[in-house]
Amino acid sequence: MKKHHNNPDSCTACTVCIAHCPVTAATNQFRGPKMVGPALERMRLSQEDVEPSLEYCSNCKNCDMSCPSGVPISTLNMLARAKLFKTRKHSKRDYILSHGEQAAKLAAMMPFGAALANMGMDMSRGILKMIGISDKAPLPPYAATSFIKQFKALRQQSYPDKVVFYPGCFINYNDPKVGMDFVAVMQANQYEVIVESDLVCCGSPLVVNGFLDEAEANAKINIEILKKWTDQGIPVITCCTSCGLMLKQEYQELFHIEGVEEYAKHLYDAGEFLLELYDKGRLNTDFGTLNEQYMYHAPCHLRAQGMGLPGLELLEMIPGLKVTNVDAGCCGISGNYGFKEDKYDIAMKIGTPLFTKLKESGLSTAVSECGTCRLQIAHGAQVKTLHPMTLVRRSYEAKKK
Amino acid sequence: MRENDVIVIGGGLSGLVAAAVAAQSGKKVLLLTLGAGTLTIGGGIVDVLGYGDEGVSLATPRAGLLEVGPEHPYKKIGPVAIEESIQFFKGICAAEGYPYLGSLDEMQWIPTAAGTLKPTCLVPKTMDTTQLNTAKNVVVLGFESLKDFYPHLITKNFKNIPGFQDKNYEMVMIDPGLADGRDVTALDVARWLDTPEGLQDCTEKMRHVLTPGSVVIIPPVLGTRPNYAIADSLAQALQCTFVETAAVPPSITGLRLRTMLLSYVKKLGVRIVEQAAVARSIVENGKCTAVVTAGIDRERTYYAKAFVLANGGFYGGGLVAEPGQVIEPIFNLPVVAPEDHGLWANPDLFSNKPQPFAQIGIAVDEKMRPLDGDGQVVLTNVFIAGRNLQGYDFCFEKSGNGVALASGYQAAMSMDREIK
Numbered sequence: 001m002k003k004h005h006n007n008p009d010s011c012t013a014c015t016v017c018i019a020h021c022p023v024t025a026a027t028n029q030f031r032g033p034k035m036v037g038p039a040l041e042r043m044r045l046s047q048e049d050v051e052p053s054l055e056y057c058s059n060c061k062n063c064d065m066s067c068p069s070g071v072p073i074s075t076l077n078m079l080a081r082a083k084l085f086k087t088r089k090h091s092k093r094d095y096i097l098s099h100g101e102q103a104a105k106l107a108a109m110m111p112f113g114a115a116l117a118n119m120g121m122d123m124s125r126g127i128l129k130m131i132g133i134s135d136k137a138p139l140p141p142y143a144a145t146s147f148i149k150q151f152k153a154l155r156q157q158s159y160p161d162k163v164v165f166y167p168g169c170f171i172n173y174n175d176p177k178v179g180m181d182f183v184a185v186m187q188a189n190q191y192e193v194i195v196e197s198d199l200v201c202c203g204s205p206l207v208v209n210g211f212l213d214e215a216e217a218n219a220k221i222n223i224e225i226l227k228k229w230t231d232q233g234i235p236v237i238t239c240c241t242s243c244g245l246m247l248k249q250e251y252q253e254l255f256h257i258e259g260v261e262e263y264a265k266h267l268y269d270a271g272e273f274l275l276e277l278y279d280k281g282r283l284n285t286d287f288g289t290l291n292e293q294y295m296y297h298a299p300c301h302l303r304a305q306g307m308g309l310p311g312l313e314l315l316e317m318i319p320g321l322k323v324t325n326v327d328a329g330c331c332g333i334s335g336n337y338g339f340k341e342d343k344y345d346i347a348m349k350i351g352t353p354l355f356t357k358l359k360e361s362g363l364s365t366a367v368s369e370c371g372t373c374r375l376q377i378a379h380g381a382q383v384k385t386l387h388p389m390t391l392v393r394r395s396y397e398a399k400k401k
Numbered sequence: 402m403r404e405n406d407v408i409v410i411g412g413g414l415s416g417l418v419a420a421a422v423a424a425q426s427g428k429k430v431l432l433l434t435l436g437a438g439t440l441t442i443g444g445g446i447v448d449v450l451g452y453g454d455e456g457v458s459l460a461t462p463r464a465g466l467l468e469v470g471p472e473h474p475y476k477k478i479g480p481v482a483i484e485e486s487i488q489f490f491k492g493i494c495a496a497e498g499y500p501y502l503g504s505l506d507e508m509q510w511i512p513t514a515a516g517t518l519k520p521t522c523l524v525p526k527t528m529d530t531t532q533l534n535t536a537k538n539v540v541v542l543g544f545e546s547l548k549d550f551y552p553h554l555i556t557k558n559f560k561n562i563p564g565f566q567d568k569n570y571e572m573v574m575i576d577p578g579l580a581d582g583r584d585v586t587a588l589d590v591a592r593w594l595d596t597p598e599g600l601q602d603c604t605e606k607m608r609h610v611l612t613p614g615s616v617v618i619i620p621p622v623l624g625t626r627p628n629y630a631i632a633d634s635l636a637q638a639l640q641c642t643f644v645e646t647a648a649v650p651p652s653i654t655g656l657r658l659r660t661m662l663l664s665y666v667k668k669l670g671v672r673i674v675e676q677a678a679v680a681r682s683i684v685e686n687g688k689c690t691a692v693v694t695a696g697i698d699r700e701r702t703y704y705a706k707a708f709v710l711a712n713g714g715f716y717g718g719g720l721v722a723e724p725g726q727v728i729e730p731i732f733n734l735p736v737v738a739p740e741d742h743g744l745w746a747n748p749d750l751f752s753n754k755p756q757p758f759a760q761i762g763i764a765v766d767e768k769m770r771p772l773d774g775d776g777q778v779v780l781t782n783v784f785i786a787g788r789n790l791q792g793y794d795f796c797f798e799k800s801g802n803g804v805a806l807a808s809g810y811q812a813a814m815s816m817d818r819e820i821k
Contacts, residue, residue, distance in 0.1 A: 012716075015651040019441045019588060028582030028589060035583070053583070065675055068436035068717060248698040265699040279402050306676035306696045313403075313672075327667065 006076055006253065008045075010069045011038035017073055020066035022330040023056050026349040030056035033063035036080075037073035044080055054080055056346075058334035059208045061245075061304040075253045082212030093132035094209040097336040101201040104173035107142050108149075114142035114173075134344035138333075138379035140174040140371070147176035151183065151195050159192045163273070164229045164236045166222075168243035169201050170371035178371075181393040182239050182270055188396040189277060189284045194234075196225050202246040205336050207254065219251045223263055230266035239270045239389055241302040241369045242335060249305065269302070270389055271310035271369070278317075288398025289320035290391065295361050296323045297354065297377060299370035300330050311369050311388035318395045323367060328354040333376035348380060355380040367391065404704045405431040405672075406820065407813075408692060410679050410731065411711035411719070413438035414802050415787030415809035417662040418486070419709040421493060422813035424669035428820075431703060432666065433677035433694065437659070439717065444521075444647045445621075445654025446528065447490065447806055449483075449505065450475070451520030451799030456753040462522045462803070463505040472737075472760075472792030474804050477767050478811045483803075486810035487523065497661045499627040502529055512618055514550045514648040516558025518565075520799055525645075525654060527623050527632045532642040536616040538569045540641075542607070543620070545576040546585045549649045550620040573610040577603065590622040591653045594631050604638045613640035621645040621653040627661035674703075679712070682732050688782050692731065707782040707816045710734075711809060714762065714788035727761050729789065734771045734779060737764050737791045755794035762791035768815035769808060782819065784812035 017033040018024055024032045031053045043049040054077060063073040096103070107117035118141045121128075129135040147167045163186060171179045183193045199222055203215030226236050226247075238244035248267040251260055268276075277283035296312050303309075315323045331351045332338050338347025358366055358381035365384040366377050374385035407423045409416045412434030424430045450465035452458055459465040466483065469475045475483060484505060494501045503509050503523040510518040511528050533539065539559075541552040552572035559565040577593050579585045593599035611617060623645060624631035635643060645654065667673070680695035683702070691704045710731065712719040720736060721728045722745075727736040738761040739745060745758045764772040769784045786808040788795070795801035 014439075014442050015586075016437050016439075016441045018586070019651040019656050020437055025592060028579055028585075031583040066437035066441075068439060068713075070436070070678075252697055264697065267698055275403070281402075303675050305698075306674065306678065306694060307701060308672065308674035308677075325667075 006072055006079065008038035008041035008071070008076060011067075011071045011073075012069055013039065014068065016066045016068060017063035020062050022060060022062055022332065022350040023058055023346060026332075026346045027056065029053060033057070033073045033077070037063065037076040038071055041076045041080065044083065050084065051080075054084070058337040058343075058347075060300045060330050060334045062300055062330060065300075065304055072253050075250065078207050078254065079212070081210040082207075085210035090210065091132060093340065096131070097133065097339060098206045098209040098211050100205060101169045101173075104142060104169060108146050108173065114144050117142055129341060132341045133339055134341045137339040137344055138375040139339060140170070140375055142173055143176050145176065147172040147179040148195065148197050150176050150180055154180070154183065156183070156192055157187055159190045161190060162192045162194055162234055164194045164196065164226065164234055166199060166202075166226070166236055166238050166243060166247065167195065168238065168240040170240055175371055178239050178387040178389055181387065181389040182237070184393045185270075185274070185389055185396065188393075189274070189282075194229070199225055202243040204242050204246045204250070207246070207250065208335055208337065212254065216255050219255055219257060222247065223251065223257055223260060227259060227263045230263045233266065235266050235268050235273060237268050237270050237273050239369065239387060240371055241269065241299045241305070242372070244269050245301040245305055269305070269307065269310060269369070271314045272307050274314055274392070275310050284396070285317065286399050287318045287395040288401070290318055290395050290398060291320040293322040293363055294324075294365055294367045294386070294391075295326045295358055295363055297326050297328075297331065297366055297368040297373060299368060299373045300334075302369055311367075315367070315388055315391055318391065321391065321395070324361070326354060326357050326361070326366070328357045330354075331373045331376045331380070333372045335372055338376060347376065351376055351380045358383055402704065404706075405429050406706050407431070407709065407816065408433060408703055408705040409709040409711060410692065411438070411713060411717070411787065412673070413440060413711065413713060413717065413787060413805065414658075414662070415805035415812075416709065416711035417666055418490065418806055418809035419711055419784075419786055419813040420666045420671045421662070421669065422489065422810055423709075423817060424666060424671045426817050428817070430666075430669075430671045431705065432671050432673045433679055433692070433703065434673060434675055435678050435712070435718070439713070440655045440659040440662075441652055442650045443655050443802065444652055445525065445656070445658040446511070446521045446647070447501070447503075447523035447802040448520070448795075448799040449487075449522035449803035451508070452797065454755070456797070458520060459508065461506050461508050465798075466505070470792065472764070474765075474790045474793055474808050475800075477765055477769070478807045479767065482811045482814065483807045486807040489810055490523065490806055493665050494661065497627060497665055499525065499629065499657065499661050501525055512555070512559075512644065512646045514555065514620060514646045516555035518562060519647055522803060525657070526629055527621075527643065527645040528654070530644060532616045533618070533644050534564070536568065538571065538615070540571045540573060540611060540615045540617045542610070542617050543572070543574045544585070544590050544622070545574055546580045547577075547590055547620065548584055548586065550587065550646070555618065555646075575603070575606040575610060586651060587620045587622050587648055587653050588625070588651045588656075590620070591625045594622055595624050595626065600631060600634060604635060607635065607639055611639050611641050615641045617641050617643050619643055619645060621648050625653060625656055625660075627657040627664070679731050682708075684732070684780065687780060689732065689780055706820045707784070709784050709786055709809070709812050709816065710789065711786040711812070712789065715758075717788060719787075719789040720762065729763060732771070732780060732783060734763050735773050736761060755797040759794035759796060760792050762789050764791045768819075769812040770815075782816070784816050786812040
């Protein structure tokens with residue numbers, strides 16, 4: 001597990017990954033993780049081998065999680081995709097979906113830019129469809145004020161214990177409330193939160209569309225900034241599970257960047273960090289009662305991180321709160337996969353068992369860490385969604401009242 | 402500090418059974434898994450014992466239990482606990498709405514996709530051969546474009562099997578309409594049948610080729626979920642008896658079994674950490690206090706009062722072979738292996754003798770606690786279950802899931818008595 005060398009020969013062709021791949025279950029156009037990943041990688045090592053169904057892999061990581069032999073199958077697929085685009089041009093669609101950060105930055109620079117961009121997005125759905133983005137896809141609107149701006153306007157109480165928060169694009173531009181809730185939770189635990197404004201997109205949306213060189217450039221920028229803190233032993237925390245997976249695991253699997261192993265030791269999911277505080281007797285457990293009931297969806301990219309479901313475990317500590325793990329597999333969206341015109345139906349089909357169970361629960365709101373999971377769940381199950389940190393903050397505030 | 406009563410390492414059959422036993426007795430259980438285990442590769446049936454030491458088929462699994470050698474896990478576990486483990490397993494299956502058939506007093510000979518018969522003990526209802534054994538006329542039904550299930554091969558080989566020689570065979574094919582895509586596996590056909598439209602389509606297509614009252618051998622395609630809804634629907638609509646064969650992976654019957662066991666342990670509140678690569682343990686005064694996982698980012702420590710080690714053998718990573726020695730990497734437990742590694746393998750593959758390497762493993766006492774060379778218990782709160790046990794060649798004697806079930810059960814039961 002620790003030493004990742006992407007060796008296709010560790011695969012014994014046992015087919016467990018095929019049985020656990022959500023895309024394979026949803027479409028017979030994908031030849032499946034075993035074939036497209038390790039089996040064809042052996043070919044690709046000796047000659048160019050173009051496998052048309054490679055584009056169907058959503059990088060959800062269920063194959064990696066099921067593999068009894070520790071083969072990073074999805075990473076082999078992402079590397080193969082990158083190799084393919086060394087000699088081919090990307091589509092406009094894939095460019096746009098991979099570079100959401102640039103568009104968001106532009107919108108954030110203009111006065112009322114977010115509102116205008118949102119209006120523009122509504123009007124341009126026809127154009128987006130023409131280039132291959134589904135007009136039904138749950139594209140997220142921009143927030144009126146980015147997280148970074150809101151954070152800078154916030155006056156924090158200073159504490160000797162500090163953490164660095166990596167917001168990621170979705171929290172920064174689309175869902176800043178999650179970031180602000182996280183900061184409030186840390187303040188309630190007598191931590192001061194540091195946010196570096198020069199951090200860039202983690203690279204996850206770039207990797208899945210084969211922009212590997214750009215993703216590596218982003219990785220280097222982020223690691224350089226974050227290492228300054230992790231070298232001092234200051235933890236770096238994410239609330240987005242795909243950012244977290246990228247920063248700690250995929251950087252190591254995909255790139256060879258010096259010092260990445262040492263830096264990765266200090267990266268935490270917000271829920272996991274708070275549980276570790278609990279283990280040390282350092283967590284503020286002065287939770288107020290929330291007499292509420294929710295279903296919880298575990299993002300695949302959280303499950304892949306080998307730390308269980310810390311967000312759920314944390315919510316179980318809040319008195320009155322009843323949270324049930326819906327446990328119905330992948331939601332289908334996988335970052336920007338489900339936005340694509342030719343993948344939208346597959347993504348919706350993958351998510352159907354989850355949507356069905358959520359609807360059957362009769363509850364109006366679902367909880368999940370991943371931003372795009374929340375978009376897909378809101379779209380597919382017609383429910384509202386929350387990040388666990390929002391509930392933790394509300395519980396602390398309920399106590400104060 | 403979050404502490405568990407019990408940590409089970411390994412999410413295969415032995416680990417899931419141990420977790421179920423412990424959780425059912427009210428313990429707080431944490432299950433650490435790495436990969437989905439081998440249930441989805443194996444056949445979803447529980448072989449207890451099919452052949453004796455000389456490769457001679459046994460009359461019943463119970464008859465074989467009396468003859469196993471002193472190092473065999475069954476000898477340590479004993480007939481009472483083995484019987485209890487089978488009842489426990491059948492209880493889970495019944496509670497989950499997917500009951501299994503069979504007992505120690507009856508050998509089930511089930512058909513395989515290669516046209517052979519294989520001895521086993523516990524099978525899902527869809528592998529019940531009662532009707533098949535007495536039928537004069539048998540239909541072998543294949544699916545167009547499905548790999549690894551060829552009715553003519555099955556029929557041809559059945560003609561050589563006593564008891565199956567004199568039956569009349571009819572071969573029929575139906576088209577699931579899956580040719581437009583990748584190579585078709587039984588999993589694809591099962592998923593087609595999972596959908597209401599697919600089930601209806603399949604029923605109509607079968608109606609054209611099957612006469613009511615037929616006994617029909619089919620690949621394992623009767624749905625991916627652990628229930629008999631699809632089997633019952635087809636049987637009722639067509640008035641036929643369907644018998645699923647054992648087949649090559651991905652195993653649909655194994656997938657059903659895994660789904661069922663996971664569902665059961667989750668209902669009992671067992672917490673599961675996936676991708677948990679347990680690398681080492683923390684031991685104080687002959688007791689384990691914690692195990693440590695090596696994630697790609699950092700180590701994580703998990704505390705408990707007792708531990709079940711059910712992480713497999715060489716294939717699962719529970720045992721690691723190095724030149725001249727075999728290592729159990731988490732607790733560094735003694736592993737019993739021939740000193741001369743030239744003796745690990747019997748190079749004569751078809752000699753009809755067990756393989757020495759298959760019998761390499763951890764020696765245990767009757768409570769499934771690990772022993773050293775002098776027969777002394779090495780760790781008092783660690784219990785061993787499944788493929789890492791010494792003294793059996795599951796492939797040769799057909800005992801894999803049986804040992805997993807009985808040892809998982811015994812490990813959790815004796816642990817339960819220890820930590821009360």
